[in-house]
Amino acid sequence: MEAPDEIFEDEDEALEIPADPMRLNMGPSHPAMHGTIRMVLDLDGETVMNVDVQPGYLHRGFEKSCERGTWAQVFPYADRLNYVSPMLNNVGFSLAVEKLLGIEVPDRGQYYRVILGELARICDHFTSNGAGAMELGAFTPFLWLLKVRDWVWDILERETGARMTHSFGRIGGMAFPPTDGFADDVRAIIPEIHKVVGEAEGLLLKNRIFLDRMQGVGILSKERAVALGCSGPVLRSTGVAYDVRKDHPYMVYDRFDFEVPVGEDGDNWDRFMVRMEEIRQSIRIIEQALDQMPTDGPVSVTDSRIMLPEKREVYTTIEATIAHFKLVMEGLKCPKGAVYSFTEGGNGELGFYIVSDGSGTPYRVRVRPPCWYNLQAVREMLIGDMIADIIPTFGSINMIGGECDR
Amino acid sequence: MSKKVTKLLQKEFGDKILLATDFRGDAEVTVAPKHWVEVATFLRDHEKSAMDHFTDVTAVDYPEREMEGGARFDVLLLCRSMQHNHRMRLRTELADGKKLASLTPVWSGANWAEREVYDMFGIEFEGHKDLRRILMYDEFEGWPLRKDYPIDRVQPLVEYRDVDSTLKLPPFGIEEGQPFARIDWEERLAGRDEQVSPSIGLQLGQRRALSDSKVAEDQAAELAQKKAADAAETPES
Numbered sequence: 001m002e003a004p005d006e007i008f009e010d011e012d013e014a015l016e017i018p019a020d021p022m023r024l025n026m027g028p029s030h031p032a033m034h035g036t037i038r039m040v041l042d043l044d045g046e047t048v049m050n051v052d053v054q055p056g057y058l059h060r061g062f063e064k065s066c067e068r069g070t071w072a073q074v075f076p077y078a079d080r081l082n083y084v085s086p087m088l089n090n091v092g093f094s095l096a097v098e099k100l101l102g103i104e105v106p107d108r109g110q111y112y113r114v115i116l117g118e119l120a121r122i123c124d125h126f127t128s129n130g131a132g133a134m135e136l137g138a139f140t141p142f143l144w145l146l147k148v149r150d151w152v153w154d155i156l157e158r159e160t161g162a163r164m165t166h167s168f169g170r171i172g173g174m175a176f177p178p179t180d181g182f183a184d185d186v187r188a189i190i191p192e193i194h195k196v197v198g199e200a201e202g203l204l205l206k207n208r209i210f211l212d213r214m215q216g217v218g219i220l221s222k223e224r225a226v227a228l229g230c231s232g233p234v235l236r237s238t239g240v241a242y243d244v245r246k247d248h249p250y251m252v253y254d255r256f257d258f259e260v261p262v263g264e265d266g267d268n269w270d271r272f273m274v275r276m277e278e279i280r281q282s283i284r285i286i287e288q289a290l291d292q293m294p295t296d297g298p299v300s301v302t303d304s305r306i307m308l309p310e311k312r313e314v315y316t317t318i319e320a321t322i323a324h325f326k327l328v329m330e331g332l333k334c335p336k337g338a339v340y341s342f343t344e345g346g347n348g349e350l351g352f353y354i355v356s357d358g359s360g361t362p363y364r365v366r367v368r369p370p371c372w373y374n375l376q377a378v379r380e381m382l383i384g385d386m387i388a389d390i391i392p393t394f395g396s397i398n399m400i401g402g403e404c405d406r
Numbered sequence: 407m408s409k410k411v412t413k414l415l416q417k418e419f420g421d422k423i424l425l426a427t428d429f430r431g432d433a434e435v436t437v438a439p440k441h442w443v444e445v446a447t448f449l450r451d452h453e454k455s456a457m458d459h460f461t462d463v464t465a466v467d468y469p470e471r472e473m474e475g476g477a478r479f480d481v482l483l484l485c486r487s488m489q490h491n492h493r494m495r496l497r498t499e500l501a502d503g504k505k506l507a508s509l510t511p512v513w514s515g516a517n518w519a520e521r522e523v524y525d526m527f528g529i530e531f532e533g534h535k536d537l538r539r540i541l542m543y544d545e546f547e548g549w550p551l552r553k554d555y556p557i558d559r560v561q562p563l564v565e566y567r568d569v570d571s572t573l574k575l576p577p578f579g580i581e582e583g584q585p586f587a588r589i590d591w592e593e594r595l596a597g598r599d600e601q602v603s604p605s606i607g608l609q610l611g612q613r614r615a616l617s618d619s620k621v622a623e624d625q626a627a628e629l630a631q632k633k634a635a636d637a638a639e640t641p642e643s
Contacts, residue, residue: 056541061557063526064550068557068587099430226488229460229515240488242459247491338466339430340484340495353482355466361588368462368484376518405541 021049024387028057032135032391035401037375039390046386051379055372055405062406066365070331071097071171074365079165081367082403084127085120085346087156089403090169095250096341096352097171100334103306109173109299110251114289115186116168118282119156122193123149124346124398125233125275125282132272132395133204136213141200148189148196155185171332172307173300183290190283197279214269218381218393221266228380229373232348233274234397238266244344256288271396306332331360338364347371347398371397371404409433411455411494418448434495439481442498443507446483449494450512457485457494460515465527467552469595478502479529483509500529508534526551553591 027038036057042050062081066074078093079086091113098105105113126145134142153163158179160166168175204210220230222238235242243260245253261277263270300307304323313320334356342351348370355364374397381393412426412433422445425436437445449457461484472478477499486493500506508531509516520531521540528549531537539546545563548555 054540056539056543059541061550064555064557068589070588102430224514226459227514229462229513229519242488337429339432349461351462351484353462353464353484364466366462366464366466368464372518372522373460373515376515 026390028054033394034131035399035404037399037401037404041387041390043387046388048382048385048387048390051382053375053378055375055401058401058405060406062367063365066362068361070360071334071362072327072332074362075167075169076165078169078367079167080402081369081406082124082346082350082371082400083164084400085117085124086165087116087120087168088124088343088345089350090166091117091251092341092343092345092350093352094169094171094173095343096339096354097332097334099339099341100337100354100356101171101306102335103172103301103303105173105301106298107252108177108294108297111289111293112174112178112299113169114251114253115286115293116156116159116174118286118289119152119186121346122279122282123152125279126152128346128396128398129200129272129275132268132392132398133200133210135391135395136210138204138207138210141203144196145200148192151189151192155182155189158182158185170300170307172303173298177299183293186286186290190287193279193283197276201276211269213389213392214267214272214396216265216267216269217385217389218268218396219266220377220381224380225266225377228377230348230377231370231373232345233271233278234374234377235348236260237263237270237274239264244342244349248342250343252289252292253285255292256285258284258288268392268396275398333358333360342368345370345403347374347400347403367403367406369403369406371399375399375404411449411457411492414452414454415445415448418452419445432495433493434497436497436499439498439500439504439506442481442483442496443509443512445496446485446509446512449485449496454490455494456487456489459486459488460513460519461486461493463509463516463519463523465523465529465551467527469553469591472502473595477504479527481506481523481529485513505530505532507532510534525549528552554595556592557587 021042021044024041024043025038026041027033028036033039038054038057040052040054041048060080062077065077074093075090078089081089126149130142130145130149156166157163159182160168160175162168220234220238222240225235225238226240230238231242231244239262241260241262244250245258246260258281261274261281263274304320305327308314308327309320309323314324315321336356336358338353338355340351340353342349344350349368350370351368353364353366353368354362357363378394378397378399382390385393409428412428412435415435416423416426419437419441422437422441423435424438427434427436435445449455463481463483465482466480468476468478468480479500479502481498481500483496484493485496498506506529508520510520510531511533517534517536518540520534521537523529524531524534524537525539525541526549538544542550543563546561548559548561
């Protein structure tokens with residue numbers, strides 16, 4: 001009779017599971033962690049007990065680099081912040097410097113900026129939602145969305161000369177006026193965007209796997225989101241209707257009729273749906289902007305201390321040559337002071353805190369990256385969820401390494 | 407919009423508010439470091455201010471102010487009210503080596519922001535529970551966003567290979583060619599004030615980065631005097 005007890009004792013010892021949580025490194029180059037980021041997970045079985053999110057693997061010294069050139073030389077760096085919507089960064093930075101200078105861009109330029117910016121926002125949301133769905137195995141919507149994103153990029157390429165990193169913004173306006181067929185091109189793409197959004201939703205919204213992995217996963221409460229400094233779709237998904245375009249209208253956003261979609265639970269599903277709805281609202285803005293946009297007139301200020309004079313004049317008149325030389329060699333001279341200017345970027349409030357000492361070189365350029373604070377909230381979203389939930393949750397944040405790590 | 411908050415703060419704190427500015431519509435209030443958390447908590451909790459939405463914490467380095475006897479850093483807090491839709495920028499001047507009380511008990515969002523300020527400027531926050539580097543790696547030495555940290559210094563974790571035999575060499579080394587930055591902070595802080603961009607030259611007013619180009623003017627005057635002296639000497643000999 002003693003023998004079985006002994007066996008049981010042995011088995012007890014053999015089956016003893018260590019009580020300490022298991023520590024697992026995820027990233028920095030994990031196929032599902034788009035953007036290089038590392039997560040140190042404490043796991044109890046498959047449940048995430050604690051997570052340490054470690055950004056910084058894409059840090060390139062954006063803020064330090066800005067201090068070495070002229071104000072205009074910041075634009076290529078700004079392009080590479082959120083590289084899926086570079087136009088919004090360009091516009092955000094030029095608005096900050098224009099605030100410091102105390103100038104305003106002509107109406108036509110403002111509408112032009114709005115339209116290009118909203119196209120960039122649509123691209124951003126396409127990428128985020130498409131990639132998010134792809135990581136859950138739904139490859140088709142990803143390809144369909146990116147197909148239309150490519151068509152939008154065709155328009156941006158025709159306007160700016162580059163598909164992604166445009167460097168098209170200028171302090172005091174835009175580099176070039178709209179091309180002749182711009183309005184027609186944009187009007188032609190709008191039905192395609194509507195169509196592909198509908199198609200992607202048709203594929204995903206009734207898919208059991210997609211629903212199970214999105215609904216009720218990665219929940220963030222309203223109060224925590226506000227205290228953590230979240231903004232953009234992540235904040236709106238929790239039910240807070242904060243959109244810089246609505247609450248602090250800049251440029252001509254107060255002239256458009258559009259709505260701010262909000263979620264209820266702050267889970268992955270809400271973030272996905274908020275982005276989908278925002279694409280539709282962006283289209284509404286674009287349609288109204290195209291109708292209201294003046295067909296003639298300058299898109300930039302004509303002050304040759306701020307904008308480069310026209311090339312023809314530079315080659316023929318001495319005044320323009322001097323103005324060109326001074327702008328290129330010395331750089332634009334901003335008055336002494338500091339301002340904080342913020343716009344609605346692809347991921348939320350994209351702020352620039354810029355300090356000028358009166359010379360042609362920025363003294364300090366601080367960018368407030370929306371991703372940074374959204375990513376900070378990921379820890380609270382993940383704790384208590386399963387390890388597999390990390391993928392859709394992280395995908396729905398739309399962390400862009402270039403912007404987050406700078 | 408946020409002028410109301412400035413007035414509210416001035417009424418509540420009186421002399422503790424050292425400076426209130428409204429440059430380009432950005433309300434900014436300066437306090438001493440010891441009142442940093444007190445004013446921030448008031449901003450969050452008072453019903454007329456109600457700044458519940460954390461926006462940002464950042465810093466700016468002014469080494470030249472330190473040489474003139476002031477505090478070296480500006481630390482800034484940006485916050486916003488969801489309810490009233492207004493904003494405030496709180497600023498404090500902090501000397502190098504001094505610690506600032508952490509805002510993490512007031513807004514949880516300050517966690518990463520303060521870690522970044524620590525990482526980039528070396529400003530320590532008292533009461534922050536997890537103050538370690540966030541963007542740079544642990545082995546990194548120095549504080550990259552300070553002006554006296556040279557922009558072209560490299561600290562590779564894995565040493566660079568010797569690439570003598572490959573064709574991938576850059577056209578010139580780091581000491582040759584055009585300088586990487588327009589301002590050489592190391593020289594400037596050492597008092598030599600030899601600004602970079604020698605190719606551009608002093609005459610263009612390019613070398614000065616500060617708006618008051620008194621030093622540049624002095625140098626130009628010195629140069630003119632020297633030239634005059636040379637011209638006076640020449641006929642004698």
